[in-house]
Amino acid sequence: MVNEELPALSETIRDTMTPEQADAFVTSATDAINAALENIRETKNLLDSATQSLAGEEPLETEPTDVGVEPAPELDADAGTEEAPAEAEPVEMPKPEPMGRAKR
Numbered sequence: 001m002v003n004e005e006l007p008a009l010s011e012t013i014r015d016t017m018t019p020e021q022a023d024a025f026v027t028s029a030t031d032a033i034n035a036a037l038e039n040i041r042e043t044k045n046l047l048d049s050a051t052q053s054l055a056g057e058e059p060l061e062t063e064p065t066d067v068g069v070e071p072a073p074e075l076d077a078d079a080g081t082e083e084a085p086a087e088a089e090p091v092e093m094p095k096p097e098p099m100g101r102a103k104r
Helices: 006-016 019-054
Strands: none
Touching: 006 019
């Protein structure tokens, strides 16, 4: 978005308003987009660690970034396993219903 759509939007703002307003908007939008991307990367790393912990692997060591997000609490891989039934009964999945379109 920063490289593909923001330059065209900046030019439109520059044409209809002032170059200073366009520059201020680009700076603000770029900062907001970069912060959102960093937050998404941190969330992905936390989810990867949680998944690895569930699989019995050593979780990834991630360094917290300064995006205002507190790290998630550590997950216990053995939590809740004592109360799970030894054998689960098979679940019958419902058959898919037609979507309303006719086949060609």
